[in-house]
Amino acid sequence: MDSTEFNYLNLEFIFMGEKPEAGQLVRTALADRRLLGFIGGAVERENSTQVTAEVATVSEARDAVLYRIDAKGKLREGSRVTKLVHELKNSTGASYVLVDGDEIDGPTPDDEVLGDFGSTNELLHGPKLKGSELVLAAGFADNEITVWDSASGLMAMLKEPVYAPNISRSNRPFLSLTRMGNVISASIEAKGSRRDIFSSSLGIVLDLERTPILEPVAGSPAALRLEELESLLYGYGEEDTELLEKLISDPAARAEAQQLLAHSADLKDLKRLLSLFGFDPRSVDYLTGRPLPEERRVLATGNPIKTLRAALAEQERESKGIERLLYRHSWNPKALIGSGIAVLASGVVAHQVLARSQKFEWLPKSARQVLMAAWYADGAFYLGKGIIDALKAKRSN
DSSP: OOOOOOEEEEEEEEEESOOTTHHHHHHHHHHHTTBOEEEOOOEEBSSEEEEEEEEEESSOOTTOEEEEEOTTSOEEEEEEHHHHHHHHHHHHTOSEEEETTEETTSOOOOHHHHOOBOOOEEEEEETTOOHHHHHHHHTTSOEEEEEEEETTEEEEEESSOOOGGGSOGGGOSEEEEEEETTEEEEEEEOOOOTTOSSOOEEEEEEETTOEESSOOOTTSHHHHHHHHHHHHHHOOOHHHHHHHHHHOOOHHHHHHHHHHHHHOOSHHHHHHHHHHTTOOTHHHHHHTTOOOOSSOEEEEEOSHHHHHHHHHHHHHHHOOGGGGGGOOTTSOHHHHHHHHHHHHHHHHHHHHHHHHOGGGTTSOHHHHHHHHHHHHHHHHHHHHHHHHHHHHHHHHO
16 A cells, blocks of 8 residues: 555543553554554543554545554555444453544443543743742642742642643743653743733643554554654644744754654653753653652642732742842841831932932922832831840840
8 A cells, every 4th residue: 555645543442440451451452453553551540441542544534444554564454443443342341432532332421430530740840930920820729839949940849730821921931741640741831922812832742651553664664654643643833833943042952852842752852852942851850750859848829818928928038139128027137127227218318319309390299208108117117126126036035
């Protein structure tokens, strides 16, 4: 066969209950029929076990003909999908076999029947990512966010996932890594334009147990068609190419990233790909079980008071320079006294400038009075607090 027309079907084998051998059962059944395509690892759900495969078809049709590989790697026509699915269901003992999401023998099972997927780990990482923004993005739902600093920006492990669009534009680009069973998904959230409601993202999926159903002879028609299928499944379009140009400026690095995006086969490839985007490849290690750094902190969200308190604490930690004047409540007495005196002294200077400079004649007198009252009150409050805290400390000694 030398037809250039081909397509593929997504087959989902669902076994009710726990089925540790599900992956091997399906792999053997597909390999015995010498089908062309890929098969992933078993995914455990609350009430079921699921194995997914992508198989190549000779052409696009409702009851398509599947490709079959002979011993020399040549392509042959196999069975039609409907006939084969019934055979596969009987030989594997699967409760359901979905073809592109639909059960051909009756109603498609819903999530209530199959159960929820297992727990999902999520790690966020980025050079501009802030803990305070993550707390606010988590909202008022109960969550725990473990954060620590790396050489290339903040990392955060979340107990419950956070909806990426909730994280502000100023934190982008950032990396979102999730793992569910043997499948790792990476999403690089780009900054995008201020006019965009949702910023663009580049997605990468790596199934650690995904392999070809059969390994065709190198250079054979089947091997070439398998490469085409992989490109069809995991290739990227014009929008992804444009986004890649924005995310990676170096042409050589961009070319390497393009190659890895089309053929990422293992964790090593994924880590290299993330490093090309400027992210710390150790993020993958943390997601897959590497112990978290000792210098980490846990941010807890929940009711409005709990969430806002955690956000303010992080904002104080993140503040630099003059911004730190907004967060002086926890300063030591000496620092508070010095701050209070400095604010009062600068207030006197500002008062004179506002009163005498022609540049501020447009500002109403009442507005100047309110501004200066707040200025002096701030200085007086922290000066007084510093003196009181110093006296308390002296008495306790």
